[in-house]
Amino acid sequence: MDLKLDRSVAVVTGASKGIGLAVTRTLLAEGARVVAVSRSRTADLDALSGPDLLHVTADLMDPEAPARVVAEAVRAFGGVDVLVNNAGGVPAGVTMPRPSFLDASDAEWQAVFEFNLFLAVRAIRAVLPVMLEAGGGSIVNVSSGNARQPSPMNADYGAAKAGMNNLTKVLSEEFAPKGVRVNTVSPGPVRTAWWTDEGGAADTIAAMADSDRDTVMDTLAPQMMSLSTGRLADPQEIADAVALLASPRSASTTGAEFAVDSGYLKGL
Template sequence: MVPQPNWPHASAGPIRDTRAPITAVVVASAGMGIEGSVGDMDDEHWRRTLDVNLTGPMMITRAALPVMLERGGGSVVLVSSTNAMAAAPLSAAYDASKAGLNALARAIAVDYGPQGIRANALCPGWIITPMGDESMDELGAANGIGRQEAYALATSDVPLRRAGTAEEIAYCCLFLASDESSIVSGTTLVADGGGQAVELTSRMFAAGSV
């Protein structure tokens, strides 16, 4: 769904109307990817990917900011991806949109921190979701293996040797949204089983220990 200029305000309205003493929280979790390199990417696919992955979260946050300011603070959690930090083949628009989302979290943290609003990005790796299943089915078909074997193949270089679950990512969001992370702002939480810690080009020298 491509974001429309007015729709986030309908979601923020009920929060403003309630008198319950709750902390104002925004969790923006949307993602889509259209395969292609820069040379292959047409303008419409580029715009659509950035609309969903970057402009949409910005608009949701913008609509919620007045509520947060009225309540004296809040927390913004932007669900990004490890693709924001390491590019995948043929994922130019997706990679760029998620990198922009990380930068957006930092910008919100800097601009609204003095008003008590925190903002952070959450970067999952492979997660068992319908979107992940679709990718694994494609990988499995290309390698003659099933979905679970494809997840194992995709995470074979990840120290924990598995994909994450939606529940695990929800707990990460809960941490960033809650007062348990009250000093955490303007940063990125990576939830990928340790994948970003691996220096892949040197694995061949220590195959038995990695």
């Protein structure tokens, strides 16, 4: 199916690995020009180099960085049609997973909210004037199943992502009449560095369960999280949903949340 993204301009945050890298690769394959934003380059991102890819090095924890990124996108490609707020997860200096609400300090809560909510707020604030002037656009916020599945584990992260879901609805209500669609994709557990890196979630859970990393990802985590498919998702599966929502093919979809979570969410 042609997603009608040819020559559109997309800004993707957290683009150097995992879901962001898969989104970048997918949008390029659909003919989009992509501004890939990350704190550093990776070999996998470099492998996508070409005239339609611009890498912008930025630490989005800097409140001024999102505006600079949008200005660079406009300078390089003439505008922004799509914003994918993918950057998030574990900020520098914070360790996850944490099994209890009591394990996180005020400073950690603040860092998690900065990284998982306020980055998106600032990026949206920077891009909206560009989209409105052009007559429309699409914003896709990458949230989490934990936004709607409360858990004592990583309570601050779940609360920040719940704020992301609420923000999506608010923005859609205000800006859909002006041509800007805003939607959310909520992954469950995905095979990204958050799980697979040394010292990451799989290692932490393996230490608690007297197991090993591979067993956690292949068996224990799907069982613990009651994943209907019996497996963690692949980043490409998240990227496919993001690309569809970014596309004009989803012209009547706004304010929606798409769960791509291996059956993690059980409620209505």
